[in-house]
Amino acid sequence: MPPKVNLNKCDGCKAEEEPLCEQICPGNLMTLKDGKAYCRADRDCWDCMSCTKICPQGAIETRLPYQLGYYPAKLIPRVGTNKIMWTCVDINGKIERFVVKTRND
Amino acid sequence: MCAEKVLPKNLEEIQVEMLKTDFLIIGAGNAGCFAAIEAKRKNPDLKVTLMEKAYIDRSGCLAAGMDAINTYLKKGRTIEEFLKWSRSQAGGLIREDLALKVAENLNKPVEEWEAWGLPIKKDEDSEEYKTRGKWDITIQGESMKPIIAEKVREYGCEILNRVTATSFLVADGKVIGAIGFGVRDGKMYVVKAKATCIATGGAAGLYKPYQGDGVDSHHQLWYCPFNTGTGYAMGIRAGAEMTTFEMRWCAxxxxxxxxxxxxxxxxxxxxxxxxxxxxxxxxxxxxxxxxxxxxxxxxxxxxxxxxxxxxxxxxxxxxxxxxxxxxxxxxxxxxxxxxxxxxxxxxxxxxxxxxxxxxNDPYIVGGHTASGYWVDTDWATTLPGLFACGDVSGGVPNKFVGGCAAEGLLAAQGAVKYIANLESLPQVDEKQIEAEKARIYAPLFRMQKEGEGVHWREMEERMQRLMDEYAGGIHQFFRMSEEQLKYALKHIKILQDQVKYLIAEDLHDLMSCHEVIDRLDVAEVLIHHLLFRKETRWPGWQTRVDYPEVDNKEFDCFVNSKKNVETGEIEMFKRPYEQIIPGDRLQP
The missing domain is CATH 3.90.700.10 (Succinate dehydrogenase/fumarate reductase flavoprotein, catalytic domain)
Known part of the structure; x- marks a missing residue:
C-alpha cells in the first residue's frame, strides 16, 4: 500500500537525527531521497499507517493500491495526545468522521 | 539513508559489536516486551536487552493497533471452561499443561496494560469490561504498542533497535546469546547472554497471497508481513524441536x-x-x-x-x-x-x-494454532538456555494477544529461574562467529564482486508460488497430496542451495535476503510436517486429498520435528497427547 508523500509539505525532518517516518516504519521501507521522504518499495507496505500518523507535517497519505480500491478515497488521521480524529471520504465524496480514544486520560 | 552508507567491501572491514547481557530477548513485540518487563520485576539487578529488527514503538503484529482481546476470563468463567473451548476449537489438539498455565495468566497483562493507559470499555452498570463474544473484550488499542514500549524503557531495559537476528550463539550445547546485524549501521552484533528468549513472531510470506499481482498489493496480508519466521528458522538451524507446523493458520x-x-x-x-x-x-x-x-x-x-x-x-x-x-x-x-x-x-x-x-494465504503462527517451538512448562525449548514465547512458541492455540503476553510473563519467569541456577557460561566459539559473519554478508560481497546473481524478490516469489501451488495454498483451496508436497520439497531444496547466488545492493536488501533464507528453512520443515500427517484432521488448515479422513489410531498425537545438525536431515517423530481435563476433546 503506497504511502504517498506530499513533496511540498515534507521537510525531511531536518531537525531530527533520523526522519520520523524512517525511524518508525516496521518494514524499514521509508527513507530519504533528495531530502524528502520516500518509500523504497510500495508493494511491501502493510498499510499500518505508522508513518502517516507520526509525520509532524501531515505530509504522508496512505493510499490503497488501485487494484483493490477506486480513486480518490481518502482516510486522514489527526493525531492528538490521547485521541485520533479520523476523516474518511469515499469515492462519491461522502464524508465520515470518527473520534477514537487512544489513551486513558 | 542506507544508500549513503559506505558498505563493507570484505570480511575484515566489518565492525563487530561484542555485547554482554544477562537476559537477551529477540523480538520486541507484545510477548517480548512483557518478557522484558517481567524479568526486571523478578530481578531488577538483571541486565535485560531486547534485539528488535524494527523500532520498538511500532513493531510486530501490534504496529497498527488491536481492537479486541480475544482471551479474557470474565467474571464467572473458569480456566477449565476456557481450556475445553480452546481444545475443541483446535480440533482437540492442544498442550493442556501449557494452556492451563497460560489461562491462569491471561488477565494480568491486560489489566496492567489498562493501568498503563490502554483504554478498555466498561459496562455502565457492572464496571466489568464490555464483552464481545464468549471470551472477547473490546479495547481501543491503537496505541497499545507505544504504551508498552514506554514501559519497557521505564523499567530500564536496553533496546537494540534495527538489529536483525540471524543465529543463536551456541557453545557446549547451550544457547548463550545471539548474532545479528544492524540494518542501519551495517555492524555485526554478537550478544552474549546467560539466558535467551526468542519472541520474533510467526511466519508470513511463505505462500503467495491471491492479491499479489506483482504490484502494490504484495503485502496485503492479514498477518504482519515483517514476521518472516526468523525465530523458527534460527531454532531449526540450531536443532531445536518444533511441533505441529502442519496446523497452518488459514482463516x-x-x-x-x-x-x-x-x-x-x-x-x-x-x-x-x-x-x-x-x-x-x-x-x-x-x-x-x-x-x-x-x-x-x-x-x-x-x-x-x-x-x-x-x-x-x-x-x-x-x-x-x-x-x-x-x-x-x-x-x-x-x-x-x-x-x-x-x-x-x-x-x-x-x-x-x-x-x-x-x-487467506496460510501462515505459521503459534498464537492461533499450535505451531512452534516445543517447550516445557517453564517455556524452555529443547535447547538449554533458550526460552520461547508468543507466536513463535507452540502447543497453545487460540492464545492470541492476551495469551502471547501471558507467555511473555511465563517465559521470563522460567529464564530468571534458569539464570539464578546457572553455574558457568561457556566461552563464545570464535569459529561460529567467523562462519556466521561470512554467511550474513555473502549477498553484499557477491554483488560487489560478481555484479549479478539472484535478487531476493525473485527467490521469494519462486518460493511463494511453489508453496501456493504444491503445498496447499489458497489457489489450490488449501488442498494437497503426497506427490504435490514432494514436488514442493524438491524445489525448496534447490532454492536452499541457490541462496549462495543471492545479491544485496544495500542493507535493506541484505535483511530481505536473510528473510527469504529463513522462510525457506521454515517452508522445508512445514512440508515435512504436512507429509508426515497422513490424515485430514483440520480440513482447510491441513487438507490431504489422499488421506481425507481423521486417523485417530495413528495421529491422535503431536507431530514434531528436529533438524539433525550433523546430517542436515529433518527428522520427524510423534509425541503422545496428554489429557489433563477430562471430557470429549471435540466438545467445548
Whole structure:
C-alpha cells in the first residue's frame, strides 16, 4: 500500500537525527531521497499507517493500491495526545468522521 | 539513508559489536516486551536487552493497533471452561499443561496494560469490561504498542533497535546469546547472554497471497508481513524441536483486503452466507456447532462454497444498525485502519451490500494454532538456555494477544529461574562467529564482486508460488497430496542451495535476503510436517486429498520435528497427547 508523500509539505525532518517516518516504519521501507521522504518499495507496505500518523507535517497519505480500491478515497488521521480524529471520504465524496480514544486520560 | 552508507567491501572491514547481557530477548513485540518487563520485576539487578529488527514503538503484529482481546476470563468463567473451548476449537489438539498455565495468566497483562493507559470499555452498570463474544473484550488499542514500549524503557531495559537476528550463539550445547546485524549501521552484533528468549513472531510470506499481482498489493496480508519466521528458522538451524507446523493458520478474511473478520462476525453476530443467500454454517455445519463451529471449519466453509459454485460468500451486514456500523468501523480504525478506507474506495454501503469474505494465504503462527517451538512448562525449548514465547512458541492455540503476553510473563519467569541456577557460561566459539559473519554478508560481497546473481524478490516469489501451488495454498483451496508436497520439497531444496547466488545492493536488501533464507528453512520443515500427517484432521488448515479422513489410531498425537545438525536431515517423530481435563476433546 503506497504511502504517498506530499513533496511540498515534507521537510525531511531536518531537525531530527533520523526522519520520523524512517525511524518508525516496521518494514524499514521509508527513507530519504533528495531530502524528502520516500518509500523504497510500495508493494511491501502493510498499510499500518505508522508513518502517516507520526509525520509532524501531515505530509504522508496512505493510499490503497488501485487494484483493490477506486480513486480518490481518502482516510486522514489527526493525531492528538490521547485521541485520533479520523476523516474518511469515499469515492462519491461522502464524508465520515470518527473520534477514537487512544489513551486513558 | 542506507544508500549513503559506505558498505563493507570484505570480511575484515566489518565492525563487530561484542555485547554482554544477562537476559537477551529477540523480538520486541507484545510477548517480548512483557518478557522484558517481567524479568526486571523478578530481578531488577538483571541486565535485560531486547534485539528488535524494527523500532520498538511500532513493531510486530501490534504496529497498527488491536481492537479486541480475544482471551479474557470474565467474571464467572473458569480456566477449565476456557481450556475445553480452546481444545475443541483446535480440533482437540492442544498442550493442556501449557494452556492451563497460560489461562491462569491471561488477565494480568491486560489489566496492567489498562493501568498503563490502554483504554478498555466498561459496562455502565457492572464496571466489568464490555464483552464481545464468549471470551472477547473490546479495547481501543491503537496505541497499545507505544504504551508498552514506554514501559519497557521505564523499567530500564536496553533496546537494540534495527538489529536483525540471524543465529543463536551456541557453545557446549547451550544457547548463550545471539548474532545479528544492524540494518542501519551495517555492524555485526554478537550478544552474549546467560539466558535467551526468542519472541520474533510467526511466519508470513511463505505462500503467495491471491492479491499479489506483482504490484502494490504484495503485502496485503492479514498477518504482519515483517514476521518472516526468523525465530523458527534460527531454532531449526540450531536443532531445536518444533511441533505441529502442519496446523497452518488459514482463516476466513475480508476478500481482497485480507483483513480480520471476527470483528464483524463475532463482534456483531453477522451470519456467513453464500451467493444464494444460504446461511452456510447453519445449513451445512450445524452438527459441528453452526456459527460457533471450530475455527478450521469456519476457514474452510467459504472456500468449499466457491468450489461447489456457490461463491462469492459474505458476512451479512445488511441488518446492522447505523450505530453498529459506525462502531464496527471505529473498531477497524483501532486495528487495521485502511479497511475503512477500503470500504470508502469501493463506495460500499454495508446496509445495501454485505462484506465479501474469502480464505487467506496460510501462515505459521503459534498464537492461533499450535505451531512452534516445543517447550516445557517453564517455556524452555529443547535447547538449554533458550526460552520461547508468543507466536513463535507452540502447543497453545487460540492464545492470541492476551495469551502471547501471558507467555511473555511465563517465559521470563522460567529464564530468571534458569539464570539464578546457572553455574558457568561457556566461552563464545570464535569459529561460529567467523562462519556466521561470512554467511550474513555473502549477498553484499557477491554483488560487489560478481555484479549479478539472484535478487531476493525473485527467490521469494519462486518460493511463494511453489508453496501456493504444491503445498496447499489458497489457489489450490488449501488442498494437497503426497506427490504435490514432494514436488514442493524438491524445489525448496534447490532454492536452499541457490541462496549462495543471492545479491544485496544495500542493507535493506541484505535483511530481505536473510528473510527469504529463513522462510525457506521454515517452508522445508512445514512440508515435512504436512507429509508426515497422513490424515485430514483440520480440513482447510491441513487438507490431504489422499488421506481425507481423521486417523485417530495413528495421529491422535503431536507431530514434531528436529533438524539433525550433523546430517542436515529433518527428522520427524510423534509425541503422545496428554489429557489433563477430562471430557470429549471435540466438545467445548
Amino acid at each position: 476466513t478474511r475480508t476478500k481482497d483486503f485480507n483483513g480480520p473478520i471476527d470483528t464483524i462476525s463475532v463482534g456483531y453476530k453477522t451470519p456467513m452466507i453464500n451467493a444464494k443467500g444460504e446461511k452456510i454454517l447453519q445449513k451445512r455445519y450445524a452438527h459441528m456447532g453452526g456459527e460457533t463451529a471450530p475455527r478450521f471449519i469456519r476457514a474452510n466453509a467459504p472456500m468449499e462454497e466457491w468450489l461447489e459454485g456457490r461463491g462469492p460468500c459474505f458476512v451479512d451486514t445488511r441488518h446492522m444498525s447505523d450505530e453498529d456500523i459506525k462502531q464496527m468501523k471505529t473498531d477497524y480504525l483501532n486495528e487495521r485502519p485502511t479497511y475503512v478506507l477500503f470500504l470508502a474506495a469501493r463506495g460500499q454501503d454495508l446496509k445495501q451490500e454485505p462484506i465479501e469474505i474469502y480464505g
